[in-house]
Structures are given as structure tokens and as C-alpha cells.
Amino acid sequence: MKLMVFDVGGTEIKYCVMDESLAREEAGSVPTPMSTQEEFFDLLCRLYEPHRGKVEGIAMCLPGFIDSENGRCLGGGALRYNHGRDVAGPLSERTGVPVHIANDGKCAALAELRDGSLKGCRNASVYIIGTGVGGGLIINGEILNGSHFTAGEFSFLRLTNTDWHDPGTTVGMVCSTTGLLDLNRRFVDFSTDPLITGRQFFERVNAGDAMSLKILRRFCMQVAM
Secondary structure, three states, X not given: OEEEEEEEOOOEEEEEEEEOOOOEEEEEEXXXXXXXXXXXXXXXXXXXXXXXXXXXXXXXXXXXXXXXXOOEEEEOOOOHHHOOEEOHHHHHHHHOXXXXXXXXXXXXXXXXXXXXXXXXXXXXXXXXXXXXXXXXXXXXXXXXXXXXXXXXXXXXXXXXXXXXXXXXXXXXXXXXXXXXXXXHHHXXXXXXXXXXXXXXXXXXXXXXXXXXXXXXXXXXXXXXX
């Protein structure tokens, strides 16, 4: 059996065709649409179309609070247009194949539990650093969803009780790639050094750039704390 697999993030949609042995083929990535759900569905359908008849379904992970049982986004996370809306059903109607969706952090935890660094573990947590912060909790060998599908959502933990309305005081804003690049902006003179992406930042780190290494060490301390 082969599935079309989408990993939807706040910056990119990564995709591939995957079989039961987890072998991937025809993988790629495209920028995530940020305007409307219709544009989001249109892009997914264009990516799916070359594989019509070759795959038996679609598996997709998304940011936000995902009701995987009913295929609905209870909270859209970085993709506000999905907030409180069905995703799996409409996409299934347009593609003609079954669609299953789940939270990205929980999917990462499942992958590590099944075939990764958490194989054989009974209790563990997974922390995903992306545009925001994703998380998954494994309790007694199973993913913990919580009664509202919010268990393990580290992104929304507060770092201070001084201003409950300030999104900048959440783990997701400070300990994500977004937070890392914000930290980079505080140290770098942008009149001589233009805005960079997360990939470009780590290219500098891997090249041994002293300032980038200093910023990364400070960021890692923030995450550890």
C-alpha cells in the first residue's frame, strides 16, 4: 500500500509518496499558502494529481488542535483559515481517496515511537522546533491526545504571568525558529546584513560563523530553560 503524505508547517508543505516500510519517493516541498483554505486545498490537490490512481489515500499532519477522529481543526495554529473547520472531509471529496489528519507534533511522536529514537519507550515527550513549537506526549506506550486534543501542545505554555494577552511570552514564540530569528535580529546589523531564513542561519552556524554560534548557544539556553 502507498499513501500520499503531507507534512504541513507554518512555512512549508513537505510531501512524498510513502509505502508501509516507510520508504519515500517523489519527495519535495512548497511554500505553505497563508491566505485562504481554498488556496490551501487547491495546492494540495495539484500536488496529489500526478499520483492519482497510484496511492490509496492521503495522510497529513497539521499544526494546531486537530480532532483526528472527525478530521477537523479545532484550532488552526499557524494556519488561521483552518480554525474550527473540516479538513479531511472536503479534501477527500476533491481527491476521491480517504484522508486522515493529525497534529504534527503527535505524528512526530508516533514516528519516533514506531521506528525512531523512542522505539521501546513507554513514557516520553517529543519537542518539535519549527515556525512554532510542536509537541507530543507518550504515556504507557500510547499518544496522549487529551479530551480536547491539546495534550502536549508546548507552544501555548506561558513564560510569564505579567501579560496574558502578549503572544510573545509563549514557548511557541520564544523557543521556535521564529524566536531564533527574532534573537538573531537583536544581534545583527540589518543595514549591512539582510534578513535571513532558518536554513540560511544554520548554514552560517555550520560554516563556523562566530556570531551565529553565539546566538545559537543563547537560543539553546532559552529552550533548555
